[in-house]
Amino acid sequence: MTFPHHPAAGAFDAVPPLDGELCRDEAALDAASTDFGGLVHERPAAVLKPGSAEDVATMVRYCRERGLHMAGRGQGHSTHGQAQVPSGLVIDLSTLNSVEIHDDTAIVQSGALWSALVRATLPVGLTPPVFTDYLELSIGGTLSAGGLGGQIGRYGAQGDNVLELQVVTGEGELTTCSPTVRPDLFRAVLGGLGQCGLITRATIPLVRAPRSVRLYTLTCPSVAALTAQQAELIGEGRFDYLVGQVQSPSGEGWTYVIEAAAYDATRADDARLTGDLEHLAVQAQDLPYFEFLDRIAPLVETLKSIGEWKRPHPWYDSLLPASSVDAVVTTTLASLKARALGASAVILLYPVLTEKCTTPLPVMPDEELAYLFSLLKTASPGADSPEEMVAANRAQYDATVDAGGHWYPIGSVPLSRADWVRHFGGFWDEFRAARRRYDPDGILTPGQHIF
Ligand SMILES: Cc1cc2nc3c(=O)[nH]c(=O)nc-3n(C[C@H](O)[C@H](O)[C@H](O)COP(=O)(O)OP(=O)(O)OC[C@H]3O[C@@H](n4cnc5c(N)ncnc54)[C@H](O)[C@@H]3O)c2cc1C
Numbered sequence: 001m002t003f004p005h006h007p008a009a010g011a012f013d014a015v016p017p018l019d020g021e022l023c024r025d026e027a028a029l030d031a032a033s034t035d036f037g038g039l040v041h042e043r044p045a046a047v048l049k050p051g052s053a054e055d056v057a058t059m060v061r062y063c064r065e066r067g068l069h070m071a072g073r074g075q076g077h078s079t080h081g082q083a084q085v086p087s088g089l090v091i092d093l094s095t096l097n098s099v100e101i102h103d104d105t106a107i108v109q110s111g112a113l114w115s116a117l118v119r120a121t122l123p124v125g126l127t128p129p130v131f132t133d134y135l136e137l138s139i140g141g142t143l144s145a146g147g148l149g150g151q152i153g154r155y156g157a158q159g160d161n162v163l164e165l166q167v168v169t170g171e172g173e174l175t176t177c178s179p180t181v182r183p184d185l186f187r188a189v190l191g192g193l194g195q196c197g198l199i200t201r202a203t204i205p206l207v208r209a210p211r212s213v214r215l216y217t218l219t220c221p222s223v224a225a226l227t228a229q230q231a232e233l234i235g236e237g238r239f240d241y242l243v244g245q246v247q248s249p250s251g252e253g254w255t256y257v258i259e260a261a262a263y264d265a266t267r268a269d270d271a272r273l274t275g276d277l278e279h280l281a282v283q284a285q286d287l288p289y290f291e292f293l294d295r296i297a298p299l300v301e302t303l304k305s306i307g308e309w310k311r312p313h314p315w316y317d318s319l320l321p322a323s324s325v326d327a328v329v330t331t332t333l334a335s336l337k338a339r340a341l342g343a344s345a346v347i348l349l350y351p352v353l354t355e356k357c358t359t360p361l362p363v364m365p366d367e368e369l370a371y372l373f374s375l376l377k378t379a380s381p382g383a384d385s386p387e388e389m390v391a392a393n394r395a396q397y398d399a400t401v402d403a404g405g406h407w408y409p410i411g412s413v414p415l416s417r418a419d420w421v422r423h424f425g426g427f428w429d430e431f432r433a434a435r436r437r438y439d440p441d442g443i444l445t446p447g448q449h450i451f
Pocket residue numbers: 035036071072073074075076077078079082083084093110111131132133134137138139140141142144145146147148149193194197198199200410445447448
């Protein structure tokens with residue numbers, strides 16, 4: 001989709017002195033007019049590369065006075081224009097990327113990447129507790145979404161592992177919030193999709209880092225076998241990390257794979273960890289911890305080299321309650337054609353213990369056990385068009401909601417205001433109140449299309 005752009009002439013001519021740079025050159029505007037999804041192209045009038053959090057506050061106040069919209073951008077890895085702003089201001093937070101380690105906490109600026117953070121913590125034997133599959137995402141970007149990963153059964157989401165945030169509100173106030181200081185702001189910003197404030201800094205607790213990881217691959221015969229096995233394993237807390245995928249290696253039929261990792265385990269632990277799983281095909285490998293966390297990096301390089309990384313990515317991500325996951329996944333897979341997914345698609349299916357997710361966002365199904373079910377599509381040559389994939393996402397969204405699930409809002413699904421109100425459910429009133437309080441003129445992050 002391409003939208004017409006009507007740059008606000010002269011809107012950024014009176015900008016006050018900044019520590020960083022306000023860019024209006026074509027290259028900067030082009031870069032801010034796209035994202036990993038490649039589906040939406042909204043051109044801003046300017047891009048701020050802030051030199052400080054104060055720059056962010058200054059420009060929020062500047063935009064507010066002039067009724068201009070604005071959004072933060074981490075790495076632009078959202079897939080439906082969520083960080084784009086037609087004729088407004090994009091704040092490229094990648095320039096705010098410092099990382100400091102103080103004992104067992106990290107204080108990071110929001111534009112820092114998770115890969116940079118863990119590279120800084122490992123030399124002192126520490127690590128953030130939870131990681132997304134891909135480490136080259138910004139800390140502010142994933143905290144604004146939630147940040148789900150295979151450690152969720154032990155620690156919750158990335159957003160559940162934040163001690164304090166520095167935030168610029170939609171009024172241009174640079175402030176801090178935490179579970180005890182301005183908790184309403186804290187609750188509305190973590191997983192809050194940039195609607196109530198822009199995160200400029202986060203304080204993240206660190207835990208002891210393992211040296212190595214023993215990673216088991218367990219192949220299951222069916223969806224039901226995979227989800228039942230995952231439920232058992234996550235309930236017992238047997239592994240430090242647990243994810244799963246549905247694969248189609250030959251292009252015909254499906255294979256159901258669990259990846260389960262034990263930190264600092266060795267071959268001697270196999271009997272304890274997998275001895276009773278002999279009914280499954282079990283493979284094991286040992287990896288250094290960073291290599292384990294970063295293990296999709298070689299795949300990303302391959303996708304870049306064959307052009308798939310640059311193609312449109314109409315992604316769909318959902319959280320399904322345990323009571324309906326088998327039915328939804330089985331029905332979905334039964335009608336899913338290869339062309340509806342593209343050449344390099346990934347289908348994720350893994351369990352989430354909702355009680356570990358203590359922040360209100362992202363919205364979770366109303367059961368103790370839920371499953372992330374993601375259809376990470378690529379509109380490759382010969383596959384369905386991006387528009388067809390987005391339409392299919394919408395149908396999948398409706399099926400998800402009918403089954404008591406929620407979408408995990410990083411993907412490509414056009415939602416109406418009524419959809420959003422239903423999505424936030426019992427948290428909607430609090431979220432809307434926070435928006436009114438902290439962004440009274442509604443200038444922040446229009447690309448989410450919530451308010
Ligand atoms: C290859 C790949 C793998 C992924 N794996 C996972 C995964 O395992 N788990 C998971 O949970 N997610 C995953 N994601 C999704 C990812 O977490 C989100 O899309 C995330 O928002 C992207 O971070 P970003 O820095 O690129 O954010 P952007 O795309 O730049 O921004 C996303 C949204 O957040 C807003 N935003 C960005 N920074 C800030 C800030 N500092 N303050 C306030 N608002 C801000 C933007 O305005 C926008 O609305 C993956 C995405 C990709 C492309």
